[in-house]
Amino acid sequence: MHTTHHTLEDWLRHCEQLHPRNIDMGLDRVREVAQRMALRFDCPVVTVAGTNGKGSTCAMLEAVALQSGYRTGVYTSPHLVHFEERCRIHGEIVGASDLIAHFAAVESARVQNGDEISLTYFEFTTLAILRLMSQSRLDLAILEVGLGGRLDATNVIDADCAIITSIDIDHTEFLGPDRESIGREKAGIMRTGRPVVVSDPMAPQSVVDHALEIGADLWRFGQDFNFSGDKQQWSWAGRGRRYAGMAYPSLRGANQLINASGVLAAFEALRERIPVTAQAVRNGLAMVELPGRFQIVPGQPTLVLDVAHNPHSVAALTANLDAMGFFPTTHAVFGAMADKDLAPMLAKVGPLIDRWYFTNLPTPRAETAAVLQQKWNAVHMVAGGRRAVESSLHADPVAALQAAVEAADPADRIVVFGSFYTVGGVLINGTPRLHAKHLGQ
Template identity: 40%
Template sequence: MMHFDSLQGWLSWQESLHPLAIDLGLERAAHIYRALNPDAIKPPTITVAGTNGKGSCVAFLEAIYTAAGYRVGSYTSPHIQKYNERIKINGVPVSDALICEAFARIEAVRKDISLSYFEFGTLAALDIFWRSDVDIQLLEVGMGGRLDAVNIIDADVALVSSIHIDHVDWLGTTRETIGYEKAGIFRKNTPAIIGDLDPPDALRQSAIDKQALLYCMGKDFTYQKQQSSWDWSAGEQSLTQLPEPGLKGEHQYRNASSVIMAVQQLNSRVLVTETAIRSGLKNVSLPGRFQRIDLADNTPLLLDVGHNPEAVTTLTDHLNAAYPNRRVHAVFSMMKDKDIASVLKIMAPAIHAWYFVPLTNPRAISTVAVQEFFSQCQIANVSFDYTAFAGAFAAAKKQCRKNDLLLVFGSFFLVSDCLNELEGK
């Protein structure tokens, strides 16, 4: 039986333990979850799936339930700077020691069952939340839904934020097949909330087939923007003059609306006041989503982890609305399994100059491969002269004139490099 004294020791070992980085299926994790805590009573649970918006929805839920005075466990992935960000209680990442203790307990009951890195993390989060006696747990699906390790838990409310094409090697190449996978988190007689304005039929039909209690954005609940506030309504229920969401972008009104619907559905078990909803909406924060930092020389820096066509469409909308007529210098990188050509085409009209960063991650796109994409898209104003983030960032910053915007977008790993660089300074 393996045992390590440091969190990094555990994580390095986990990365080498399982033959596949991604191995969808519930049997292994479910077996170990039962062995870990056979008497565990599951806290009220909201599970969130979706292509984009999952992290934002969990952040809104966490802020609202914390404002309501509850002890809130939230599990998200991936992390940006530290692994501990994945497992939080009341918005605070748990300690290395707590995670290491959970890993040791998992290892003690694992025997010959091989677990992926993600399964280890999911089981650790569930174990920590149960032992910490949380009032509610918020679980973000890693990929898909039906076969994701998070789905070993029966959600009391299931929320699907949006359906777009991503992770095609595992989830399929159409919105219908992807919708079917995401619908795997729905349960009988349990609220199933869909935040996508145009959901694939497979998503809705799965909810109906499972006899879930289906609520669709635009049909069963909706929102209306006012000049400096917004209104939410669902049938007879309504909340008016809500504060603008603390997370920026038009899509955050949709995410916030879905979250309010989820909170209302669970209200009989975990009561939340309108005051807590208002406070949570206003005070929510989430690194790497339209995150603005004003640098020492007053150059505005925008960070965004958008890495698929839909996510960067919302990014260009935000750039046009919040930073109109500004020259944008983009420091950029992505993983090679993403739709890079579409991302470049969507972003090209908004970007004045590009600075590509090769990442050390084995899934990252190489300089040679990305040059081909830029060439296909006929984008010429791009520099490939850098071996690491610091060089590209310094060059982009040097080219910024007054009123220009510095943008770092694409991979989570790139945004992580940026935040680490800024903290180092």
């Protein structure tokens, strides 16, 4: 009995009810459904794994390829506001109605002759998007790995090139307790004889070992490619190719040169199949945009949006905030998942924040605003608690941002961070929901 639904919302609701667990490690079920669907790509595929920097890396790959005149497809997750943001074809977000036929195809492959294969929400939606991409006449497909690598649903596709960005401690309940075990999971996206670009300058040994074990073509940061830069410009050198005197990537932040370097290494590794021009590299990196990654919204007060949600990305956010210059008061809207390593996140950014606005989030995985406040108080006490820092509790991110805008002076700044839900919660169609005071009316 096949289920058919008429809207994307109905399909997403169906996917939410199919499987008791959000995450079910193991690729056999997904692979079986993918085989029934005869899912395959006729173009080069780049898969991107890592703890932080995946979204930026995918956006840069896409931007350079688009500037070279290629038709690109990108799959990323999670989304900020609308599910459709997870897939872009030729630089444009897909329409909700474009996805429906592909959800139906996954469902009919999943349920055949009374034999039903269970899929999680993530697996089901990933297969639907992969099918849409595979039928979109692409020149290059770019897939962001959701979690880990080895057992992620995207890994049913044999990538022509793998990129592994920075590796940090996250999702320990699935991926293991330390960088070595997490690195082993990420290394699962490598393929024998195919390039793997490791842009983490301090890559875990497990990643290097796995590449050697399976005979992947390993591109290591600092050995096979490198970058250098001064205040004005930066340069990149890889195996037999250089780009000099480039403008800095338009994505702000300390780690973006590492991400951009990995992207250039991937294009170098694939140059026989998808050559890019030096001009496309310059233009693509100069124009790339990614909502919610150290996104500065002009106006008064200044608004900073960042989906940072683990110690590594919060450390990068802190460095970026520090580099912005002086603001009389910094207000922080913060909501986060309960399974995150919250104490080091709060301790790192804490010295820069004068007023906290803790918020609940609309998902059972989220920590409550009250518990976030308790954790902050504990961190603050350990740090000596000498500075007076105010905090308040809010029902949702919009209410928290509203309170911050009310309290802030025009010269202040407000930073919204801690989760995709926190940043997504204050956006409508990609623009922040702010009232007239912020717009200077």
